[in-house]
Amino acid sequence: MATLHTRSLAKAMMTPAVAVLLVWMVVPLVMTIWFSFQQYNLLYPERTGFAGFTNFEYFVTDFRFWAAISNTLVLVLGVLAITSVGGILLALLLDQPFRGQGIVRLLVLAPFFVMPTVSALVWKNMFMNPVNGLFGHLAKAFGYQGYDFLGQSPLFSIIIMVAWQWLPFATLILLTALQSLDREQIEASEMDGASALERFRYIILPHMTRALTVVILIQTIFLLSIYAEILVTTNGGPGTASLNLPFLVYLNSIVDNDVGIGAAGGVIAIILANIVAFFLMRAIGKNLEA
Amino acid sequence: MARSVSTTRSAITGLAAWTIGILIFFPILWIIILSFKSEGDAIGTPWHILTSHWTTEAYATVRSARTTSSTS
Secondary structure (H helix, E strand, O other): OOOHHHHHHHHHHHHHHHHHHHHHHHHHHHHHHHHHOEOOEOOOOOOOOEOOOHHHHHHHHOOOHHHHHHHHHHHHHHHHHHHHHHHHHHHHHHHOOOOOHHHHHHHHHHHHHOOHHHHHHHHHHHHOOOOOOHHHHHHHHOOOOOOOHHHHOHHHHHHHHHHHHHHHHHHHHHHHHHHOOOHHHHHHHHHOOOOHHHHHHHHHHHHHHHHHHHHHHHHHHHHOOOOHHHHHHOOOOOOOOOOOHHHHHHHHHHHOOEHHHHHHHHHHHHHHHHHHHHHHHHHHHHHOOO | OOOOOOHHHHHHHHHHHHHHHHHHHHHHHHHHHHHOOOHHHHOOOHHHHHHOOOOOHHHHHHHOOOOOOOOO
């Protein structure tokens, strides 16, 4: 019953919400772009005015820039690999009937509700500390020296922390996908003599692709902006070993007080995120249709 | 869950699932245990942590908003 009248009424009633969302989105974006072309250093308030592309030039020619880009990619891809493979395996396991299924699902889900800062502190001080951490004590019990995780392989340690946090999310989404799979299909394939591996490859995995797409997309969005774990544990170090793009923006705009360069970094991060999203959507977007 | 599964198989999957579940949950469990220990006991060996005196002094410190040392 959408007459012309009701349709214009609906538009009028939607306008406030759309306007608020638009302002919410556009104002910070425009301000970031505006600042990125300005000379704006909190330590030198007298230096103002249009800066052209010098902020961008400074950010891109920074010796930390390429390290930040590659670390961001390694971080995102590493966590994605661990969580999607681990999530599939865990979902398959938790889908089997066994005693205490609900409790185990709750246990597996729990890390997702721990704040990033807290989880980073727990991992840093209680587990990965070479002297006082649990891993250090275990190593000592077996006669080895404690391994300095955050000093020797900082990026790997951060991948472990973040993967621990995001594994429950992947497991949850994939488990719900698995539960919507028709049991009769499995039974039919069993009757036709399909082995467990074939069942997984040709029935279960195709059924899960859409859920897997959602997991990968959502995780990529959040993993590109990982920041708290790095700030709490390594501060981007040693050197540039665990520096990612958001953290480099933070270093420029907060630590070095240069809002202009930080904003330029933010714009570059937005562009890179859009490039990644474009390829991601093209590569797996066809799974979302149909 | 219409299909019946042999008891041995369900026992094996149950054991595996419980092991993995507890492993994944372990950091949270560990931090809960450590929250009931004094600062000196909390950095001891795991055996020392489990057997040392239980206390709520960490919670009292948080409640009185008196930070003894900065973390990080």
